[in-house]
Structures are given as C-alpha cells and as structure tokens.
Amino acid sequence: MPQRSLAAPPARPPHDGPVTALQLADRILAEAIKDGGAMLAADRIVAGDPTTAVTGIATVAMASIDALRAAVAKRCNLIVSYDPIFWSDDDRLDHLKGNRLFAIKRDFIRAHGLVVLDLHDRWQGGIDTGMARLLGRERYRRSAGHPCYELPHTTLLALATAIRTTLDDRTLRVVGDPALLNGAADVVLCGYSHEWEAVEYAQDMIATGAKKGMLLLGEAKSVDGGIRYCATWLSTIVHEVPVEHVPALEPYWCLPWHGATGQTRERPT
C-alpha cells in the first residue's frame, strides 16, 4: 500500500520518503544493464502496485506461493523473481480468465502488499556467476563472459554426485556414461531441455562414440545459486531496505528404484 502522497512537490529530492517499488525496479533494471545484462529485455513489474513503499527485497528463483509466503515471513514485499509468477514465459494473463488459482495468488499479493519484479533476461550472466560461485568453480572458467569451465580430473558420476550434494538436488538426471572421464569429455549442465531435442542430440552423440555427458538439474536448482548471488549484488545498489534470498524448493520427489516389468534393454555398467 502506498504510504506517502503521490503529489510530492517536484523540487524535493527523490529519496526523502519511503522508497517505492517502482524506484527500486528502475534502479535494478538500469544497473543490471550496466553489469552486462541484455538490452532487449522484457523484465518488468508483473504483479502488485508499483507505488508500494518497500520494506525489504526477497530474491527468488520463481515467485511460487511457497516463495511468496517465505518472503512475507521475512517482512520483504518487493519480490525479485527469475522465473514467471503466472506460469508462462511472458506471464500472459489472457489464458487465465476465470482461473481460480490466479485469483488466489493475486489476492495473496494484494493482501500482503507485494510487488513482483521479473528479472530474467538481464540476469543471465548473474545466474552463470552465482552458480559458478556456489559450485566453487569460478577459477576454472575458460574465459570471462563464457559459461565454459575446465575442471580438474573427475568422472561424470563424481560430478553428478558432487552437484547433488552441493545443490541438494534430489531429482537430477544424467545422460551419458557414469565412468566418463573429463579431459576428453564435454559435459553440458542445464535445468531442463525438451526430450526430443537436445537430450536426444546428446544421446545420439554418445551413440556414435563421442565422449559426452549431459546433466539436467531441474530449473529451480539450476538457477537458485544465481538468485542467491542476485541478493548479494542487490545489497550493493540498494541501501534503503534489507535484501534477502529465499531458497528455492524442488517441486518434485523421486521414487526409489524397485525394478520393472516394462520393456527395457539393460546393460549394467
């Protein structure tokens, strides 16, 4: 809720009242571009009243109900979210006419005076940096600005195990030979990819004897380190209010393996 008059005299300095979501959004988006973010970005305020006085900022991988509740508990009302809030890339609302969950989420945002800023396109480099820091591999980056890393000797299995532990990623999936050694190998890490495109391209490369691997971490775990880093970065450009990171929850659980009667072609390694 706005806590000061919108009709402030123009001569007064801009920061003598509570800082608003719009002021902070403008600053965040401008500074993210200075830091190398994409110019043609669609990042914007996607929910809430931009004139709201901000009490604190929470950075989240995705503005899920869980994340919004956690932000409220931390007394943060400006939510900086990497992924959409209304379940589509561009937060389209035309499909959601009459949707019950949309109404519940919107009412929650209104009731708690939240404002949600989508910071996606401008934060791609920030995701790389934050994930590299979290996984302790900044020093292995091949060259600045490129998300390519030359790691010490390891195997695909050891890499997957280390990543699961560091990120607490329960549902990580891997394409390739667990015994694959790096050095000759190239491994791609990603969040999600369609299972008829890059996944099968990797599979076909391996089927021709190429030494390749692919790890699919799930979107939440693949970006959360970058959003944690976003909170650190924001605290260097926002001094009026506290900045917090709300860790992402993995949406899924996995079954333990009990064997199958289904048709498979198993070749234990």
Next chain:
Amino acid sequence: MDPNALLRREVLAGGVAAAAVPTRGVPAPAAGPLTAGAVIERMQQRIGVPWNGWGVDGFKAGAPETVVRGIGTTMMATFDALKSAARQGLNMVITHEPTYWSHPDTLTDLQHDPLYLKKLAFLRAHNMVSFHFHDNWHALKPVDGIDYGTQQLMGWTTYMHADDQRLFTLPPTTLGALAADFQQKTGARTIRVVGDPALPIRTVYESWGYCSAFPGISFLDKADVLVIGEAQDWDLIAYAQDLVALGEKKGLIVLGHVKSEQWGMRYCADWLKRFVSEVPVRFVPIIEPYWNLDHLILEIETEV
C-alpha cells in the same frame, strides 16, 4: 521432390472408416516388391480420418520407392533405434518423434553438423527409410494410437471414460502407489512427482508426451492426478506446485516423454501387422535417455 506432396495426391478422399480394432483380413501380397510408399498408402487408408498432409508427418530419410525388407516402429529414430532396426534387417523405420532433434525436423542449421551427417550416412548405408508418424497416429479413430498403447500397457482400457478418452477412474489407490505402478510397468527410472505420496487417487487425466501449461492447467481440474510425459518447470510444474502449496488435493506425475508414449508405437506394430504381411513388422523399443544417482546405467550403445 517433396515426398509429402506425392502422399497428398494419393490420399483417398474422406479416408476409409476403420475402427482401431478393425476386423478386415490381411490383404493379398502386392504383385511386386513392397515399397515404403505402398506401406504409407495402406496406413492412409486405415487411419480412420482424412490423412493430414500439413503437419510434420512424412519421409525424413529415404524415398517412397525404397523396397522394404522389414518395418520397425519406434518412439524416436534415435541412433540407438536405427542401429537396432538395422541389426534386425528392418529398413523402414516408422518413428513417432523426429529423426533430427526438432519437431519439424528442421535441417537449416544442420547442413554441416557432424552428427547429422553421420546419421544421414548411416541411414543411406543401410538403405533405410525414416518416416515421421506423429500427427496422423494421434488422429487414429476411435482412440488415439499413442493413448491406446499406453492404456494397454497400464491395463486401463476398461477404466476409460466414454466421453473423454484421456480420463480414467481407477480402483482406489494413492499417488505414491500409482507412481510405483508406472515405474514397474514402464521401467522409467527417473519418474518425478509433485504432491503428497499418500494422496488418495480415484481419477486420472493423461497427457502422454509433452504437455504445455495451456491446456495442461485445465487438465489438473479434471481429475485427482494428471500424468504427463514432460513439461517445463516454470509453467505447468510451477502451477501444480502452487496448487499443492495451497492445500489442494492434487498430484502430478512426470514420466518422461519416451517412457510415456513409446507403448503407442508398440501398438502401432500390431496395427501394421493387420495389413502388412509381406515383411516382418516389429516394435523397436528405445531407452530412457537418463539415469539418476539411485540407478546408474549406460544403456546407450556406443559402437556404430
């Protein structure tokens, strides 16, 4: 020559009304050697609807004139699937998903791609045909060919609702038990689930393969659990996560694209055998592409 254009000319006006379980006998063998084009012509006559020539279906490797020595139906013409078919002497591969890693098999950026060139060389060396059979197999009447195959695998054909072939009422179970049943029957190692494992389940809505948020979000309203092949974490999965966070009694099971749909291509082999008797017709199963840390395995064959 655009092989699809040829197929469109040859389509029978209105198609031939054929049931999913037709009673027609096996036709007499063709006079000359069986060609890939002749196989497709028979498929067009039996699909039960006018053949859709405007989607992605068509020849992606080889020509309609190719003489067929055997037919392999497969979920996706991965290199693994092609090797398996070649080993079995099946030179006509009928594939539900693409050969070249994009839904329309776009070749624009692949002309100098080493993997594309290797795959094409393998197909040519074995005189193989790869025919993309996606849209029309989904259009099979009265029941979508893919849906029917997965129903068969799960033993659900009698649970299907008459007014919605994607909706099922099952004997009472739970979300955890249902996921375990899918694991056992599909062999999928990396099934992922959103929701409470103890959630009681009576009704299931399915969307095998890829499910986008729209209409996927409306599917979640139709049953206790929605079962899909795959979806993007930031749309449909996020919606299910929010539903569960608000205390709604809902679940979402994510099987993997291959493991949710390939049973429909097993059924496709049975369907083809009803009207192709000259050559062997076999289902060529493909592997689940992934492993996870609970189940380490390399199923991909690395020898060419």
